[in-house]
Amino acid sequence: MLPKLFFGYYAVVITFLSVLIITRKNPVHSVMWMLLLFFHIAGLYLFLNAEFIAAIQVIVYAGAILVLFLFVVLLLNLREELQVKRFVGSWPAGLIIAAGMLAIVVNVIKSFTAAPRGIYSIEYIKNATHTKALGQVLYTEYLFPFEIASLILLVAIIGAIVLAKRKLRS
Amino acid sequence: MVPLNWYLTLGAVVFMIGVFGFLTRRNIIIMFMSVELMLNGVNISLISLSHFLQDLRGQILVFFIITVAAAEAAIGLAIIIALFRNKSTIHVDEMSEMKG
Numbered sequence: 270m271l272p273k274l275f276f277g278y279y280a281v282v283i284t285f286l287s288v289l290i291i292t293r294k295n296p297v298h299s300v301m302w303m304l305l306l307f308f309h310i311a312g313l314y315l316f317l318n319a320e321f322i323a324a325i326q327v328i329v330y331a332g333a334i335l336v337l338f339l340f341v342v343l344l345l346n347l348r349e350e351l352q353v354k355r356f357v358g359s360w361p362a363g364l365i366i367a368a369g370m371l372a373i374v375v376n377v378i379k380s381f382t383a384a385p386r387g388i389y390s391i392e393y394i395k396n397a398t399h400t401k402a403l404g405q406v407l408y409t410e411y412l413f414p415f416e417i418a419s420l421i422l423l424v425a426i427i428g429a430i431v432l433a434k435r436k437l438r439s
Numbered sequence: 440m441v442p443l444n445w446y447l448t449l450g451a452v453v454f455m456i457g458v459f460g461f462l463t464r465r466n467i468i469i470m471f472m473s474v475e476l477m478l479n480g481v482n483i484s485l486i487s488l489s490h491f492l493q494d495l496r497g498q499i500l501v502f503f504i505i506t507v508a509a510a511e512a513a514i515g516l517a518i519i520i521a522l523f524r525n526k527s528t529i530h531v532d533e534m535s536e537m538k539g
Contacts, residue, residue, distance in 0.1 A: 291460030
């Protein structure tokens, strides 16, 4: 009973905050609600025994990505944003598309059957600690994708500098 | 024990709210935040599947998704800054140069 209540709290708050994020007029308010949303999602990850993912959710999403969003919002100085309308003219079409896709996905989820379970049971993770168990899989089986991820980050660093810099006058 | 279907439904709801925001908002920054919302909906589904199937590979995938989301946010926000510098607007319906 108590886990279901806990999940219910998180589900209601996450849905409510998501709706708040996409409907606020002021982008700064959206960023602040998103900060609260990321902390709630991190709490949900803790509830699912994924401590390391919860930690990097808070550090990378709430600490890095949202600060980047906040910087850009403050840089653009959007005084007139508060007076203009928020949605494009054809927003009912977007609502129909999203609601239709949601109906399809929820109906598909009903017929879901689980695959056989793997070896990483809760007892195994409790003995090995979560970060160690995750690191062992990441650095053996997924070493090559891990190296590619570092390359993607390098491309992002260089690309962001090249795109955002002003043109040099010679 | 909370059933797996509840988590998957929550992930789908968050994803579809992100889809709605991406399709309908005029502000390009909010559109980018909707993309982050969609990625988070997928992450919720992957973590819950990883927990219920007792397999760590779902969490590895979430790790990579967060990495790519960080790169995507950096590049996307740089594009927004370049766009604002050239057009001095961030409303997507006012940018129609590519329209024939």
